[in-house]
Amino acid sequence: MKPTSVGVMGLLPGPSLVERSVMRSSRLTAELLIMPRVWLDYCQFLMEQCKVTRTRRTLDRALRALPVTQHSRIWPLYLKFVRSHPLPETAVRVYRRHLKLSPENAEEYIDYLVSIDRLDEAALRLAAIVNNDRFVSKKGKSNHQLWHELCELISKNPDKVKSLDVGAIIRGGLTRFTDQLGQLWCSLANYYIHSGHFEKARDVYEEAIQTVTTVRDFSHVFDAYAQCEENLIGARIESTAELGPTEEDDVDLELRLARFELLMDRRPLLLNSVLLRQNPHNVHEWHRRVQLYEGHPREIINTFTEAVQTVNPAKATGKPHTLWVAFAKFYEANDQLDDARTIFEKATKVNLRAVDDLAAVCCQYAEMELRHESYDTALRLLRRATAMPARKADYFDPSETVQARLYKSLKVWSMLADLEESLGTFKSTKAVYDRIIDLRITTPQIIINYAMFLEEHNYFEESFKAYERGVALFRWPNVFDIWNTYLVKFIERYGGKKLERARDLFEQALDGCPPKFAKNIFLLYAKLEEEHGLARHAMAVYDRATCAVESGERYDMFNIYLRRAAEIYGVTYTRAIYQKAVEMLPDNQARDMCIRFADMECKLGEIDRARAIYSYCSQMSDPRVTASFWQTWKEFEIKHGNEDTVREMLRIKRSVQATYNTQVNFMTAQMLAVSGSAAPGTVSDLAPGRTDEMRMLEQKAQRLAGEAEKDKPKEKILFVRGDTTQNELEQLTQQQANPDEINIDSDDGGSDKEPDGKTLNPPYSPLLPLTLKSVRAQSCASIWERESWNWFSCFVLCRSAA
Numbered sequence: 001m002k003p004t005s006v007g008v009m010g011l012l013p014g015p016s017l018v019e020r021s022v023m024r025s026s027r028l029t030a031e032l033l034i035m036p037r038v039w040l041d042y043c044q045f046l047m048e049q050c051k052v053t054r055t056r057r058t059l060d061r062a063l064r065a066l067p068v069t070q071h072s073r074i075w076p077l078y079l080k081f082v083r084s085h086p087l088p089e090t091a092v093r094v095y096r097r098h099l100k101l102s103p104e105n106a107e108e109y110i111d112y113l114v115s116i117d118r119l120d121e122a123a124l125r126l127a128a129i130v131n132n133d134r135f136v137s138k139k140g141k142s143n144h145q146l147w148h149e150l151c152e153l154i155s156k157n158p159d160k161v162k163s164l165d166v167g168a169i170i171r172g173g174l175t176r177f178t179d180q181l182g183q184l185w186c187s188l189a190n191y192y193i194h195s196g197h198f199e200k201a202r203d204v205y206e207e208a209i210q211t212v213t214t215v216r217d218f219s220h221v222f223d224a225y226a227q228c229e230e231n232l233i234g235a236r237i238e239s240t241a242e243l244g245p246t247e248e249d250d251v252d253l254e255l256r257l258a259r260f261e262l263l264m265d266r267r268p269l270l271l272n273s274v275l276l277r278q279n280p281h282n283v284h285e286w287h288r289r290v291q292l293y294e295g296h297p298r299e300i301i302n303t304f305t306e307a308v309q310t311v312n313p314a315k316a317t318g319k320p321h322t323l324w325v326a327f328a329k330f331y332e333a334n335d336q337l338d339d340a341r342t343i344f345e346k347a348t349k350v351n352l353r354a355v356d357d358l359a360a361v362c363c364q365y366a367e368m369e370l371r372h373e374s375y376d377t378a379l380r381l382l383r384r385a386t387a388m389p390a391r392k393a394d395y396f397d398p399s400e401t402v403q404a405r406l407y408k409s410l411k412v413w414s415m416l417a418d419l420e421e422s423l424g425t426f427k428s429t430k431a432v433y434d435r436i437i438d439l440r441i442t443t444p445q446i447i448i449n450y451a452m453f454l455e456e457h458n459y460f461e462e463s464f465k466a467y468e469r470g471v472a473l474f475r476w477p478n479v480f481d482i483w484n485t486y487l488v489k490f491i492e493r494y495g496g497k498k499l500e501r502a503r504d505l506f507e508q509a510l511d512g513c514p515p516k517f518a519k520n521i522f523l524l525y526a527k528l529e530e531e532h533g534l535a536r537h538a539m540a541v542y543d544r545a546t547c548a549v550e551s552g553e554r555y556d557m558f559n560i561y562l563r564r565a566a567e568i569y570g571v572t573y574t575r576a577i578y579q580k581a582v583e584m585l586p587d588n589q590a591r592d593m594c595i596r597f598a599d600m601e602c603k604l605g606e607i608d609r610a611r612a613i614y615s616y617c618s619q620m621s622d623p624r625v626t627a628s629f630w631q632t633w634k635e636f637e638i639k640h641g642n643e644d645t646v647r648e649m650l651r652i653k654r655s656v657q658a659t660y661n662t663q664v665n666f667m668t669a670q671m672l673a674v675s676g677s678a679a680p681g682t683v684s685d686l687a688p689g690r691t692d693e694m695r696m697l698e699q700k701a702q703r704l705a706g707e708a709e710k711d712k713p714k715e716k717i718l719f720v721r722g723d724t725t726q727n728e729l730e731q732l733t734q735q736q737a738n739p740d741e742i743n744i745d746s747d748d749g750g751s752d753k754e755p756d757g758k759t760l761n762p763p764y765s766p767l768l769p770l771t772l773k774s775v776r777a778q779s780c781a782s783i784w785e786r787e788s789w790n791w792f793s794c795f796v797l798c799r800s801a802a
Helices: 002-010 015-031 036-048 052-065 068-073 075-083 088-101 103-115 119-131 143-156 166-176 178-195 198-211 215-243 247-278 283-292 297-310 321-333 337-348 355-371 375-385 402-408 410-423 426-438 444-456 460-473 480-494 499-510 515-532 535-548 554-569 571-584 587-603 607-618 627-640 643-676 682-686 688-711 726-735 780-787 791-801
Strands: none
Touching: 036 052, 036 068, 036 075, 052 075, 068 075, 075 088, 088 103, 103 119, 119 143, 143 166, 143 178, 166 178, 178 198, 178 215, 198 215, 198 247, 215 247, 247 283, 283 297, 283 321, 297 321, 321 337, 321 355, 337 355, 355 375, 355 402, 355 410, 375 410, 410 426, 410 444, 426 444, 426 460, 444 460, 444 480, 460 480, 480 499, 480 515, 499 515, 515 535, 515 554, 535 554, 535 571, 554 571, 571 587, 587 607, 587 627, 607 627, 607 643, 627 643
């Protein structure tokens, strides 16, 4: 058959040739009934010849002749054939037959029905597959997407979809797909809008904004509602402009505008309703709802009533007692005190979440009575709140009600104590404070208030007993305020009359006192000793304080110690204090102390002591960092020293600088050694992007190591070489030689030279200081070290000087 069809397709066949080809193909299909390839070629040939009826009949014959298992090869060609011709009725019937065999192709049929505008049957088919839980979309659509397509189809074409109950379908989706409520409500409203039922659409929108529970769905519905109202107003304005305004049209337009404005004004309240539907126990939203109703007392009362009835304190977000307080204050603001008292009374019986909430209600209740000058009522309320219950309860026991635990609320007791001080008697106030201490709910401030109250009524010993009770209850650091106030008040009261008792109090306060709080107590202690005790006791207190305070306050403590010691005993007494300060303080502060110490010694004429202090301080002063110290020392030597002392200062400066350089270079060499221990190429391997930066760091380390190698001495250096040369030394020796001197080396034939002519330089050993007959008063050891002499030259010079 293929050659015949090819030959036919390659020519311009006439009727006879086409008929012969058709007859041959027909006979061939009759002989080969179960060959689908023959049927496909035959049907394709007929489709190309545009023989519609014969093609349809041939496809039907093929389906009847072939087994069902091979129908899947015929149906694609059959469906393609019916879609290629404008035969909607035939195509619908063919698709219906096909869906009996392959129901999974329903989406293709629905798309064809939509294309030929047979939307009613399309909606029926789409609703069927949506309700079929076993249907699997070939296009990968979910059941929710198919439902959305159905809602969009029926809502936009209400006049063409007659077989379905649109309202029931969409409302069924509202209970089924709760995460898309806004979209489904808008679809239902659009159905009524396209149907021309605008009032029904408005009712749907109103129902939607009153039932949605998420802000997203509310925004979707509200925006669609506002857009609908705006479009209706615009359409009314256009129709009025075309037909001419009438009184009825003006009234209708004004009504629509008023409705639109009311909708916009209601938006915050509607949104608040949505949030409250999400969480009806949200206290903040209830307060906000009350604010939205400002100026409408009846709505405010209804809102408060609904709020206190709805909010469960155990589930509340926020503080539920604030609703009761705000409700009562609203009645109070409107001069309805009886109603406010009723609200407060009801609030005190509610099982709130925490004891502090109930205490806040009681305090607000009492404050309201105080504002209206009902002082006795306020006292009675607080006494009732703090009354001991029949059965004691632990304050933190959640199994007990808050009413049973209220008697341990410090907030209520504090307010009661304040009212008793202002309105009650001394006895009742003292009883309240004692009760607070007995319940062990007191604070350091309560103790101080109690003691101050007793002091105001001239019960001084009672006030000191209150302090003692507070000291026994609290530990450091909470007890600091009690001790501080106690000691100050005791000194003010007795001064030096009860000195031993005061000393015992200070020692008790300092026992276990943290360094952070010790300074103030030590200063009070020292002041007491200065004014009423012994000076040496005061100095001993200051000395203890320098060790007991924090390291950051130690410098200030030493300054106070020095100033008081100088005033009491004189500046000479401060030498030991300066020495202790230099030993205990850090380098920066110790350096300052050394400068002050040296300045004091200089004023006293002790130049050598001042120079020794500078020399000691130089060991902690890097010349590159502390240039001010070296400048101070230089100015001191210029003023009080001579050339040798200046040279000695410079020598020490070079030695100290060399020491610091050696330390820095040693650290650099260590870092280089650690970095050099890694395998070559490590830097570039581990950090390819940072090769240049790492190479620069390595080069810098190598350069520092080279400098360290240059600074490193070839052998052990014990001194800094001076400027005197060997020739100058020989000349000086010849000038000062003794003519009667006996050559002590001639007896044993010894010499200070080895056979090869090298000079013997024995190791350095300290020599006794001998005073020279010259202006310079130096020791042999210092001359040896400064001038680099050998032992023989030093011996000769000392011999001539002696």
